[in-house]
Structures are given as structure tokens and as C-alpha cells.
Amino acid sequence: PLAVRIAGNRLASRPQWSVAWLVDLLRDERRRLTVLTAGDLGVRSAFEVSYRQLDPVIARVFRRASLIPGTDFAPALVAVVAGIDEETASTALEELVEAGLLLTLGDRYQFHDLVRLYAKERLDAEEPQTRRTAAHERMIGWLLLRTRQAGVMFEPDAGRADSPFDAGRPDSPFDAGRADSPFDDDRAAAYWLDRESGNWLAALRDAARRGRHTEVVAVARALHWYSDANSHRHPWDEIFSLGVAAARAAGSPRDEAVLLNCLGWARYFCQDRNVDGLAALARALELARRIGDRREQAWALTYTAAILVRTGRAGTAVDHSRRAVGLFREIGYALGEQSAASAQGGALAALGRFAEAAELHRGVLAFHGRGAGLSRTGAAVARAGAMMSLGAALAGMGQLRDAADQYARARRVFHRCGATFSEANAVHRYGLALASLGEAHAAAEALRAALDLYAALSCPWWEAQTLSALAALAGAASDPAAARLLRQRALDRCGELDAPQVRTLRATLRRELAGS
Numbered sequence: 001p002l003a004v005r006i007a008g009n010r011l012a013s014r015p016q017w018s019v020a021w022l023v024d025l026l027r028d029e030r031r032r033l034t035v036l037t038a039g040d041l042g043v044r045s046a047f048e049v050s051y052r053q054l055d056p057v058i059a060r061v062f063r064r065a066s067l068i069p070g071t072d073f074a075p076a077l078v079a080v081v082a083g084i085d086e087e088t089a090s091t092a093l094e095e096l097v098e099a100g101l102l103l104t105l106g107d108r109y110q111f112h113d114l115v116r117l118y119a120k121e122r123l124d125a126e127e128p129q130t131r132r133t134a135a136h137e138r139m140i141g142w143l144l145l146r147t148r149q150a151g152v153m154f155e156p157d158a159g160r161a162d163s164p165f166d167a168g169r170p171d172s173p174f175d176a177g178r179a180d181s182p183f184d185d186d187r188a189a190a191y192w193l194d195r196e197s198g199n200w201l202a203a204l205r206d207a208a209r210r211g212r213h214t215e216v217v218a219v220a221r222a223l224h225w226y227s228d229a230n231s232h233r234h235p236w237d238e239i240f241s242l243g244v245a246a247a248r249a250a251g252s253p254r255d256e257a258v259l260l261n262c263l264g265w266a267r268y269f270c271q272d273r274n275v276d277g278l279a280a281l282a283r284a285l286e287l288a289r290r291i292g293d294r295r296e297q298a299w300a301l302t303y304t305a306a307i308l309v310r311t312g313r314a315g316t317a318v319d320h321s322r323r324a325v326g327l328f329r330e331i332g333y334a335l336g337e338q339s340a341a342s343a344q345g346g347a348l349a350a351l352g353r354f355a356e357a358a359e360l361h362r363g364v365l366a367f368h369g370r371g372a373g374l375s376r377t378g379a380a381v382a383r384a385g386a387m388m389s390l391g392a393a394l395a396g397m398g399q400l401r402d403a404a405d406q407y408a409r410a411r412r413v414f415h416r417c418g419a420t421f422s423e424a425n426a427v428h429r430y431g432l433a434l435a436s437l438g439e440a441h442a443a444a445e446a447l448r449a450a451l452d453l454y455a456a457l458s459c460p461w462w463e464a465q466t467l468s469a470l471a472a473l474a475g476a477a478s479d480p481a482a483a484r485l486l487r488q489r490a491l492d493r494c495g496e497l498d499a500p501q502v503r504t505l506r507a508t509l510r511r512e513l514a515g516s
Contacts, residue, residue: 047118050099057084061092062101063126065111066119067136069206070198072110077199081139108195143203144215146192149181151222153189154229156335157373186375190418193226197234208242216246217255224262225374229381232421232457236266237273244280253287257296260284261303268307272461274499277307298327298336305343312500314350321347335374338367345389354396361390377417384413388426395433404433424453428466435473444473461502464493468505471512484516 007026011017054062064082065073079089093109096102101119103110111119123132183189193200200219208216220243227236240263247255261284268277281304288296301324308317321344328337345360365386371379391406407430414423431446447470454462467490474483491509494502 044118044121047101047115050101051118051122054099055095057088058092058095059122061089062096062119063123064135065102065109066116066123067132067139068199069202070196072105072108073199074108074195077139077143077196078109080142081135083135083138140203140206143196143200144207144212144219146182146196147200147204148219148222150183150189150193151219151224151226153181153183153186154225154375154378155222156225156375156378186377190226190230190377193230194233201234201239204239204242208246211249213246213250216242217250217252217259219243220246220259220262221255224258225378227262227266229377229417229419231270231419232459236270237263240266253291254293254296257284257288257291257293257300260287261296261299264300264303268303268310272459272497272499274307274311278304281307294327294331295333295336298324298331298333298340301327302336302340302343305340305347309343309346309350310499310501314347317347318344318351334367335372338364338372342386342389345393349389349393349396352396354393358390358393358397361386361393365390380413380417381419381422384410384417384419384422384426387413388422388429391429391433395429395436400433400437404430404437407433420453421457421459424450424457424459424462427453428462428469431466432469435469440473440477444470447473460493460495461497461499464490464502464505467493468509480516484513487513487516 007022011019011022051059051062061078061082061084065078067081068077075086075090075093078093079086082089093102097104097109101115103112183192204216204219220240223239227234240259243259244256244263247259260280264277264281264284267273267280281300285297285300285304288300301320305317305320305324308314308320321340324340325337325344328340341360342364345357345364348360349357365383368374368379368382368386372382374382387406387410391403391410394406395403407426411423411426411430414426427446428450431443431450434443434446447466451463451466451470454466467486471483471486471490474486487509491506491513494506494509
């Protein structure tokens, strides 16, 4: 490649330069194309030959595409930033591929890093600041609107004022409703959100930096139900943190309470940061009480109950979840009531009251079997979540085969919905149930599948638990070397995580390693 050849020439002709010195020069994007010039060889001049042959509209597409923040993009976004229609954008992008100035990724496009720098140079040189700013603003606004429209597709019918599922809901921030959405359904919306995540997330950060508080709040709130079905796919802690800060800056305590609850969920469920999750939820509860918002009080109590179960305080969790059930019932919010009932079932199971827990979870499963006003994906994920909870209660009652069946059913649903973390949880629990049934080979196979899924998502705590379970199977199979290796890997994955259950597992692993 030309750039590598030039870099080599510069080093060969300047023996006093170290490789590190050249790397430091290349780090500065403003000078990179100039540094990559040696004699009559130059990366910039090579690009110049192709660029000067472009039609004016195609040249504008090339320049303006450098404003797109993500690593790849589709014609629709290029059309917005270039100020042309999508068909013209598609034709221009193909011409740029033919000219060697763009790369293709299926039906999407990508700059080589050096070509992007050249396109940005041409944009700065050939278009006045007013046009560049207008194109950038148009792109950011479009991305925020489209993200909000996609998120609304996951909002339950409960989000509508006339819905019996959501009586007592406060205001709604969504001026981009389903009727105006470019998406046919929630799956189409999810597809767009996944593929454009590098662009819409950058747009959200840009809007937050520049004080577009109302838009940031609206986007963060619109993504709530999408995040529920895609818990480990995007940086929800950051997204909801931006929303909280924007709500506070905008002076909207109700939005702040909503997004603090979302933030608490993101921290404990997505990142296993239980202490930080509790702190956000405590702030949400205090704020919701101050403004008299019973809905957000109930959500804060529900999420707090889930963390209390995780941290060994199930008795307190039962009290929190019961209070949440009562608040949701008072305002006639059936969907919230069932969520709190599920948390209550988890707390009862943690106390060994498995029959009571199973009864609650059967009720939740029946509720979600009726759809409950959720989107198609949301309803499926909720049903599978209820299957998981019911399976745990059945396992506690010694009904291991029935529990394994619930986990297997849940796994299939999560897989179809693309809910990878939840799928990993289902496979994990299925493997544990099989191990308890004495089906060691099938159990190990399931646990290895769960481990692969957790590793792909970078979930160290869950990897550690799965490795520990595999170590137990290896030990039972009289393979001490494999068991020791697996325990050491589990201990490594515990890392610096700090929670009661992590400390317990860490101590157990160290004791087992010392005795092996």
C-alpha cells in the first residue's frame, strides 16, 4: 500500500527518526496526509487524481460523507447530509466505489481512514463554514428524530393515553409517534438501531455536548423499552446518564426520575454494578416522592427489590416489591404491576418460598401471554423472562425436569428475538438443571454454549459463574487438571468486581484451588 511505502521511505531516508517518532507524527490527523509524502510520492496526490474526475454532485457527496461520525453508513444518511434524494445518493456512492474512494460493506459504505481525512480536507477547503454547519445540523437532527421514531416502536400500547394498561401515566415526550414512523414494526426499528448505532449514539453525544437537552431527553426516554429487549447491545449506562443530565439541565424532575430509574437498571442489570444501581434508584425514588409521581416510585422500588435479592437482602426486597405492586395497582398500570410481581416472586424464591414464587410467576406468564400491550418483541421477551423465573421456582421445588423445560423454551424465544444476554442466561440455567439431573455431558455442552455467549458480550461475572459450574462437572468426572484450570479462569474473571455474591464465589474458588 502506498501509505506504508511512503512511511518506509521516510524512515529509510531519515535514520535519526525512530518508528515511535513517525507514529507520533501520524497521530495528528491534521498533518497525517502531509507526513505521508516523500518526494514525488504522496497519498494526498493519489487521492487528488481520482477526486478531480468526479461529477460535482458526486464530489459533494464525497466531501459531505466525511461529516458522518460512524465507521459505516447507508445511502439514506448520505442523502440527508448531502442535501439530495436517496436514489441520487445511492448512485453517487456506487460511483465513488468505482473510483476507489469508498469501500462497500454489503449495502453500506465505508471510508478508508486516510480517504476520510482527504474528504474532510476538501470539505473544509471548498465549502464555507455555514454550509458545513448546516449539513452537520441537518444530519444530527435527522439521526435524533429517526432514533426516537425507532424507539417508539417498542413503546407499549400503554404509552397511548387511551390505553387501559397505562391509566395515570404522566406526560409523554414522544412527538414522533408510531403513526409517523418510517418503520413497519419493532423488528424493522431494531434492525435500523443496531446497524446505525455508531451514528445515532454519536449524534446523541453531540447533542448532549451542545445543550440540546429536550432532544436528548426525548431520545433517551424513547429507547427505554428497546433497551429492555437489547440489554447488552449498547452502552445504556452512558445513554441514560446523558438523559439524566439533560433532564436536570432542562429543569424537568419527572423526566429525571424516569431516566434515573433507567440508569439504575442499566447499572445493575447490564454492568453488575449493584451499589451504583442502588444509588441511582434511591435518587429516583426521592425525586418521584417529592413530585408525587407514584409510577416512578413504583419502578424505583421494583428495580431496587431486584438488586436487594442479588445482594442477599431478600426479606427487604419482598417489602419493596409489595409496595411497588400496590402503587402500580393504585394508578391502574397493569404492566408495571406484573413487573413488580415478578420481582416479588424472585424475592420469595430467594427466601425458599418457592411455591408462592411459582404461583406469582405463573400469573405473570399468563398476563404476558395475552400480549399486555407490548410490542411483538417486547411481549416475547417478557414471556420468556417469566418462563425463566418460573423455572427457577420449579428448580427450588425439586422439579428439575420441568425447570429445564422452561429454560429451554425461554432460550428459543430469546434466540429468535436476538436477546443474546438473556439467551445466555437461559442456556446457563438449563445447563445447571441438567447437571442436577445427572446429565453431565449435555450439561457441559450447554454451559460451554453459555460461556461463549457471555464472552462475546464481555460479562465477566457471568463467565466466572459458568466456568465454576464447568469446573464442578470436571471435578465430578475425575479430571482434576481440567477442574483446576477452569477454577483459575473463573477466579481471573472475577477480577476486581465487588459484590457479596462475587466475594463468595472468589473465596470458594480460592479454597478449592488450595485444596486441589
